Amino acid sequence: MHQIERAIFDIRRGFPVLLHDGGTDVLVQPVEGVDDGGLDDLIATAGESPSLVISRYRLALLGEDIAAEAARLPLTSSAPLSVRCLNALAFGDQPRRLRLFRAPQAAELADLAALALMRRALLIPAALTARVAAKAKSRVQQLVTEGSLLSVAAEKAVRCFETSTGLLKRVSEARIPLADAHESRFILFREPDGLREHVAVMIGDVERWRDAVPLRLHSACLTGDLFGSLRCDCGEQLRKAVADIDAMGGGVLLYLAQEGRGIGLANKLRAYALQDTGFDTLDADQVLGFGEDERDYRVAVDMLSALGIQRVQLLTNNPRKIDALIEGGIEVVDRQALYGRLTDHNHRYLSAKAERAGHLLDEVLNGHSSGQA
């Protein structure tokens, strides 16, 4: 998969990459960050007008539905395309389809691969894909040969989220006494492609752990965990989880690199800005083209098996985490609720999670008054 990691790197820098699928070559350009010059270059290099590829979540906001994960909207061949229009269509907060684009079609393999690369690169999930015209093929091949354009198989790129089970690398570890759990050890795991790192915090004396190990799966939240943001409850949940696990005789907290429910910090900040204009936490993500929760817990299952943990008592209010562990073959013998404080700032966020995403938060939403622990 080495080429795929390089492709993700190029995409993150805003460069195009070439996807090949059988005899078809497709130039892919991230919408995020493209300027008018970049658009002109793409069209000139491919010798064809591009299509805009968006997720089905974004398409639904445009009032259309498609029986596919993503849609391809071909640009009408004569239409002049500006970055402003493109951005408005791909992730603007007043979604409407522009006549510049023809009716949506189901995305083909290269289009799906393009979107997978955008998501893996933590960019807005929108891409321009341009089929390389016959007359442009030799020039494009020359760019590949001289190393200024990376070429990867669409078939491989579409699978860029698949972590190779069991190949997670246990990299380093150290004793880190915590304010709420003096006997703690941090173990760092690196994903096989080297892109993400996750930490297992081992609390207490492993020899004395219960048979069903107290476990917290905690998705990273820079704003909440580090700075005590009042927009969410993450920071308090994190510290409370450490204290609770310690009080339960020890266990594990997996600190997962899944910032912003998996959409990354840049997109989470964009989503917060949208929330300030009235969208709730789930709708804001959808405006950007994301589903309600982009997290995948297979990496947590891998970490647990590397640590030899089979049976757990899970600290969470999120039924998806329980389901994901069970699906991964982990026995969840019990669930323990874990609440942060309800405040005026996070009330709307927690209500949306409870009402729209099935989080088990009745007690905190009904039982606590604003500002109290």
Ligand SMILES: Nc1nc2c(ncn2[C@@H]2O[C@H](COP(=O)(O)OP(=O)(O)OP(=O)(O)O)[C@@H](O)[C@H]2O)c(=O)[nH]1
């Ligand atoms: N996209 C997005 N992510 C958010 C927002 N607020 C918080 N987050 C992220 O949501 C995730 C919350 O993680 P967790 O606390 O582990 O998970 P949870 O789904 O709330 O489940 P439990 O806390 O286990 O009940 C973190 O990755 C945060 O960065 C938001 O408004 N938008």
Ligand SMILES: [Zn+2]
């Ligand atoms: Zn948070």
